[in-house]
Amino acid sequence: MPVTTDSATEHSSAETVLSIRDLSVALPKGADRALAVEDVSYDVNRGEIMCVVGESGSGKSMAANTVMGLLPKGVHPVQGEVNFLGQNVITLPEKQHRALRGLKIGMIFQEPMTALNPLMRVGAQIAEVFEAHGQLTPKQRQERALELLIEVGIPQPEKAISAYPFELSGGQRQRVMIAMALALEPVLLIADEPTTALDVTTQAQILELIRDLQRRRGMAVMFITHDFGVVAEVANRVCVMRHGKIVEIGEAKDVLENPQNPYTKALIAAIPSNAVPPHRETSQVAPLLEIKQLNKVFRSRGGWFKSAREVRALDDISLTLARGETMGIVGESGSGKSTLGRCVVRLEHPDSGELLLDGVNLSQLKGDALRRERHRVQMIFQDPYASLNPRTRVGMAIAQGPMANGTPKAAALKQAGELLDLVGLGASAVERFPHEFSGGQRQRIGIARALALNPELIVADEAVSALDVSIQAQVLELLEELKQRLSLSLLFITHDLRVAAQICDRIVVMQHGRIVEQGSAEQIFLHPKEAYTQSLLDAIPGRQAPVAATA
C-alpha cells in the first residue's frame, strides 16, 4: 500500500527538519540479511514527536544512526537521501557532519548506565558539548551545565554537577544525557529507546520530561521505541517498521486506533491489555507454599578499607500461594521481588523465616538435604541467552535435571524430547545447540527444563521481560496453556504490571523489600488501596489510551 507517499506529502506544509528519502542501508557480509533498512522514507517536522516503532532487528535505529553518522563499522547507506535542514548528510564530509552533531542534532541512548564516561564528572561531560563546538569560556560552560541540570530536573544539581556517573541513579543519568543532548538547543533530538532500561515510574517521568522540553523548545524529536504503550504516551506520528521496511506510517491516533497493517494490529494486540484483568475464580484449596516472616539482608563484606553496608532485601515477608494458583510479584528494581523468588527456589539463603512447601520447611535446608528437595521448586529465568549453557545440547540441558535425580540417561533424553514437543519446539530440537534458537524459542526451552522435574511450584523471574512484545505474547500464552494442562502453581515475578495483569490470579506489590499490597489481580487494578500501587498503575505507558497526540 502507498502509505509512505501520502504521509510524506501530508506534512510538507509543516516545517520539515529531517526528510529521509528511499534510504537503504547495507549490512556487512555474513549478516542475516543484506539490507538493514530498505527504501525507507519519512519526515520529521519541527514541533512534533515522530515515533519509529519496531521489534529488535526491525532496523528502526538505522535511519537515526545514519543521520548522526554513527553507523557501526561495515554498515553504510547504499541508496537514498537523508536531508537534514536541506543538506544531504550522507554526502556530507565528515568534518561538516561532525559540526552538526550536538549542535543541531542531539541524541540520547538506551543504556544510561554505560552511555556516560565513568571517569569524568558529569559537569565536565556536559561542558564538553560546548567545547566541541568552541562555544563559551570554561567558566560559562560550567554555569550552563548547571542550568541544564536544573532544567532537566536533577535533584541537588549543585552536587550532581561534580558527581561521577556511578553516583547517580539510572533515571538521573538519563536526565544528564538529555541535558547534554539539549545543551546547544538542537533542532532535532533523537531518542533511541531512552526509557527501555528504566523502571515504569522513572520511565513515566522521563517521557514527561522529553514531551515537555519538546513542547517548550518546539524541537523535532525522533523517538525510537519498541513499546506501543510509550508510543501512545508521546507520539504525534508513528512509523512502524519490520525487517527493515516501513509497514505503516501515519498519525499516532489513526495508527493506534485503527491500524491498517496486520503486523501493526498484531503488535498493538500483543500489548498486554490495559483493560481490567479477567476475573478469576481463586480455588481455595490447601496452600501449597506458605512464607512466614521471611527476612534477607545483604551485607557488602567490609573490605580492607570499606565498612560493611546493609541492604534489607526482604523485610518480614509473609504470603501464601494456593495449589494451581498463579501469583504475581510486582515491583520496581530494588523492591526485593527477585530476591524473594531466589529465596523460594533457595538460590539465596534466607536469614530467618519459614518457607513451607506442602508443610516442609525449605528455608533452612543445606547441602545434600537441600539438593534432594530442589526438584520440587523450579525456575524460569529472565535472560534466554544466559540461561542455557552454550556448550550443552538442548536435550541434554533438559535431561540433566532428571539425570541428576537418578533417571537413566536414555529415559531422561526421551522425556526431554516430549517436553520440547510440549513447548512447541518439536522433539527434533534435542540434538541442537542453544545458539541455533531465537530468544523466544530459548525461553520455551527454559520452560521445558523447568517442567522436566515436574515440580510442584515454578518461579518465573521476569520470564518474558527480555522478549519482544509479539514473542512475549506467545510465551505468555504457552504458560497460560501449560498452567491449565498441568495445573501448575506459578510465582510470577515481573516489573511489568500489564504482564502481571494478564496471567496472574493474585498480585503482590513490593517496594523496598516490603509487601505494599496484595490481593486479586482485579482488586489491585481496579481498587488499589495504596498510593504506591496507584502510582505504578498511573505510570503504565499508554494506560489512558492515545491522548498526547491531540494535545
Next chain:
Amino acid sequence: MSFFARFAQNRGALIGLIILLLIIVMAILAPLLFPESPWRMVQRPFLPPLSQEGFLLGTDTMGRNVAAGLMHGAWVSLLIGLVSTSVALLIGVPLGAIAGYYGGLVDDFLMRFTEFFQTIPNFALAIVLVAIMQPSITSIVLAIALVSWPPVARLVRAEFMSLRHREYVEAARLVGQTNSTIILRQILPNTLSPIIVLASLMVATAILLESALSFLGLGDPNVMSWGYMIGAARTVIRQAWWLSFFPGVAILLTVLALNLVGEGLDDALNPKLSRER
C-alpha cells in the same frame, strides 16, 4: 563460521601456525636426520656456516654439528614448554576453580596463597628452585611450573566468578546437580577458551624461561636445548656469532609463532558473540 575459518581470518595466526608446525616437524625429524648424538664432536671446532659439506650451520666450540643441536634442541625446548605448562595448569586450574566457585573464605585463603607466590620475584624463585633441586629436566620443568601457575589460578578464578552466577549454572543447581558436576560440566567447559589462549602464551614464556636458566648455567647438562646452546656460545659470541645466532632465532621464531597462534585462538575461541547481544 567454523572454528578454523575464524582462526584463519587472522593472517598472523596462520603464519604462526605454519612456523610452529615446521618447528614440530624439525623436532620429529631430528633423530632421523641426525641419528647420532648432537654432543658428538664430529668436525674441527668453529666451522662457519656453509663452509663445509654437511655442516649447514657450522660447528661449535668443540666441533659439534650446530644443525644437529638445533633440531634436537627443538624437541627439548618444546617438551619443556609443553610439560611445564601442563603442570602449571594442573596446579592453577583446580585452585582457581575452587576459589572462584566457592568464594568466601576458601577463596580468600587460596588467593592469599597465590599472592604469596607472586610476591617472590618469579625468575629469582625459579633460579633458587633449580639450584636447590640441582639442574635437570625435571627440576627445570617443576621450577617453571611453580612460578607460572598463579596467573592461571587468577584467570580461572575470575572466569568462575563471572560464570558461577550465570543463569544456566543456577539452573543446574536448581535441578540438583552436585557442585563437582556443575564445576566440571557447566562452568569449566566455558572457561576453556581463555585458558587455552593463556596456555599457548605460557608455553612461549616457559621456553624463554628455560633458555634464561640455561643461559645462567642452570640447564640440564645432558640435553641439548636452545637455551644451552646460546649459554654455551655466549663466551665465544665474538669469534663465532652463528653459535648463538641460530638458536636465538629459533627461540624467537618459536615464541613468536606461539604468540601469533595464541592471538589467533583468542579471535577464534572468543567470538564477539559472547560479549554483545
Next chain:
Amino acid sequence: MKTPLALAISAAAFAFSSAALAGDPQSGGTVNTIVQPEPPGLVLGMVQNAPTRTVAGNIYEGLLRYTTDLEPMPQLAKSWEVSDDGRTYTFHLREDVTWHDGEPFTADDVVFSADVFHRELNPSARAVLQHVENIEATDDYTVVFTLNKPFGPFLISFEAGTFTMVPEHLYAGTDFRNNEHNDHPIGTGPFKFANWERGTVIELVKNDDYYEDGLPYLDGVNWHIIPDGGSRAVAFENGTIDVLPSGTVENFDIPRLSAMDNVCMTEEGHEYFSPFAMLWMNNREGPTADKRFRQAVMYAMDREFAKDVLWNGLGNVPLSAFGSNARFQNDDLEPYDYNPDRARELLAEMDYDGEEITILPLPYGETWTRWAEAVQQNLREVGINVETQASDVGGWNQRLGDWDYDLAFTYLFQYGDPALGISRTYLSDNIAKGSPWNNVEGYENERVDELFNAAATAFPDEKREALYHEVQEILHEDVPVGWLMELGFPTLYRCNVQDLVTSGVGVNDGFKDAWLER
C-alpha cells in the same frame, strides 16, 4: 757451622730480577686489572682463596718470595740458614720494615703470625706447621724455627699467600675473625689498601714508605670486579683493563685477545701453584672401584684434544701423578695415550656391564663444562654409560665432601713440592669426609703412605727423589685419580706494562716490580 747456601741463592735471585729488567723503570701510573670472583675478604691467612691471594699478595708479604723456578728470594727475611740436620731454620729479618700504620715490623710479628694466627686459622699453613716443634725470636730481627724432623719443602712454604705476616699489634689477643682491621687490611707490602666498592672495584695505592728504594713504581692498582666473562673480555679490549690475571677470561677468548696488538701474554707466574686438573674417581664403590676401569678411563680420554680445543694448546698433558713443574718427576713411565681400543679391551676384561655412572663437572665456568661434555662423549664412545650431574659450587662441594660421585673434575695446586701439593691426594690418613681437597677418591695403599711420609722427611733431596720415583710407579699403575692436565693459565697484559711477572706467583705479588712504559 752453617752453609752459605742462603746467600748464594739470594745473590742468584737478585741477578735474576735485575736481568728481567728491560730498559730503566719509570715511576707513576695506575694499572687496572681484574679480580674474579669477588674475594670474600682481604686478610691473607684468614682467607686463602685465589682472589684473595691475588689482591692481598700485594698488600701483605711473606718472609720469602720465589723465582719462577721456585728458588727462594729474600723478602721480609734478608737471609737465612739451614742447619745440617735440616731441623733448624734461622731467618734474619730486614730492619727497615714498617707496617702500613707505621709500626715497625719485628720478629714478634713473625712468631705471632706463625705460632698463633696461622695455627688457629690457616689450614694450609697448619699442614706445614705440624712439622714445626718450636718457633722463637732470638732477638728483634731473628727468628728460629725448630722442626721435629727434617721437612723437605719447608723452605718453600713461606710464600705470602700461604704464610703471610700479619701485624701482632693489631691482632694479638683479639677475636681474629671479627677484628675491626679486617675491613682495612694492614700489611708491609708495596701497596696499601685504599677502598673496596663491593661489586665494583678494590683500589690499592702506592705505599710511599716502602722499604725497597724506588719501589713500587706504580701509583696504584685497581682490581675491577666484573662477574661476566664476556664483559671482562670486552673491558680488556676497549682498554679499560690493562692486565688480565690468569683465569679471568674464558679460554676461548684468549687467542683473540692475545692476537690484539700491544697485547703480551706470559704463561709464567703460576709455577708455585702449577694447577693440576684431575678427575676424581671413586675408589670405594661401583665400576670406578676397579683399577682396570680407571685405566680404561685414562685411555678413553682424548686429553690432547682437550688441551688443543679447550685450552688453546696451553698447558701440558701430564705423564702421571707428578706434574712437570713438580720436583722429582719420574719421566720413564709409559704414558696413557688416547687409545679407545685399549679402553674397550680393559672394560671387556673386567666385563663391565654398562652400569650407569655419573660425572660431576667443575662449576668454574664454561671451559670446565665443555671439558666435562667432551670427556662424557669420550667415555660414551668406548661404551661407558655416563650421565652428567649438573651442580653449582655448593652442590659440587657437597657431593665431593660426602664422596657422593663416580667421576668428578677438580684441579689442585702443587705448591712446588710433592709433600705440599701432591701427597695429600694419595695419603690414606688424609681420607676424611667434608673436604673436597683431601684424599677424596678414597685410595688406600700402605706402601704409598710409607713412601710419601719417608720422602717428606728425608734429607737431602737425593734421598727424596728415589722414594718419590717409586711412589710414582705404583700410582701410575693404580690410577687412583685421572690425571687430566697441568693447566696453562696465561696472564694477558698490555705490552707497556713491564716486569709484571717476576716471581713464581705472578701478579699475586707482581705489581711490586711492575712499571708502565710511556
Next chain:
Amino acid sequence: MVYARLILMRLLKAVIVLLLIVIFNFFLIQMAPGDPAAILAGEAGAADQEFINQLRERFGLDQPMYVQLWRYVSGIVMLDFGYSYRLGVPVFDLIMDRLPATLLLTGTAFVLSLVLGIVAGSMAAARVKKPSGSLIMALALVFYATPLFWVALMSVLVFSVYLGWLPAYGLYTVGAGYTGFALVLDIAQHLILPATTLALFFMAIYTRMTRTSMLDAAQQDFVKTARAKGLKPSVIQRRHILRNALLPIITLAGLQAGQMVGGAILTETVFAWPGIGRLMFEALQQRDYNLLLGIFFFSAALVIVFNIFTDLVYRLADPRIKGAS
C-alpha cells in the same frame, strides 16, 4: 581518610606476608645442597675439618634448624638481617649498597617501557588494520619474543664493541674520578644499554596491552555519546578512550614494578651492573643464606609496597572504587 586507613591495613597485612615469606624462604634455602662453610672451605683451596667446623660454629650452622630459624626471624623483627657469611659485612649494608643501582636501572627501564609502550600502543590502536599499525605490533611481538639476554649480548656486541659508542658494563667508569655533573653523565651513558634492553621486553607487553584495551574501550557506549557531541576524534581518543584504557595497564604496571628487583638478574649479569639481582645470584651460588634471605625479604617488601602504591594510583584513576567505600 580512606587512604590512610587503607595503607595502614595493607601494611599490617604486608608484615604478616613478609614473615611468612621469610620462613618459607628459610626452609627453601635450607634444602639446597652444600652450606656456606663447605663452600668457603672449598674456595680456600685447602681446608681441613677443623677449619670447616670453625666456620659452621661461627655462622651458627651447628645449631639445630629451629634455633637458626628462631634466631633469624627474631633478628628480622629487629630489622637485623645478620652478616653475609662470605663477605662478612652486614647484609643490610650490602643491600643498601646495591639497591640504588638496581632501582636506577629498573626504574629507568620501567618508565621507558611504560611511556613508549603506551604511546606505541595507542598509535597502533588508532591505526588498526593499517600497515603502520601492523608494523608497530609486529615489532612489539618481536621484542616480546626475543630472549632478553640475547638482546643484551647483541647490543653489547654492536654498540660497545663494534661501534664503541657506549660502555659495555658497569655503573660508571672506575678510576675516571668523575664528580658532579660529569659523574651523572657518565652513569647515564652506562645506563643506556642495560636500561633499553630491559625496557624492550616490557615495552612490547605494554604496547600490546594498550592496543587491546583501547580497542575494547572504543566499543563502549560512552564513546558513541562522545561522538554524538561532535567531539574531534583526537579528543575522543585521548579523553575518553585512552583514559579508560589505562586502568588495566595501571594494574599490570603495578605487577611489573614489583618484579623489578628480581627481573634484572640477567641484565645485571651481562652488563656487570652492581645491583641486587646479581648480588642475589652470587649469594645463591655461595649459599650465603643471610644475604639471600635478606634480598628476598627486600624484594618481597618492594613488591608489596608497589602493590599498595598501585592500589592508590588506581583509586585516583578510577572514582568508582573510592565510591565503593
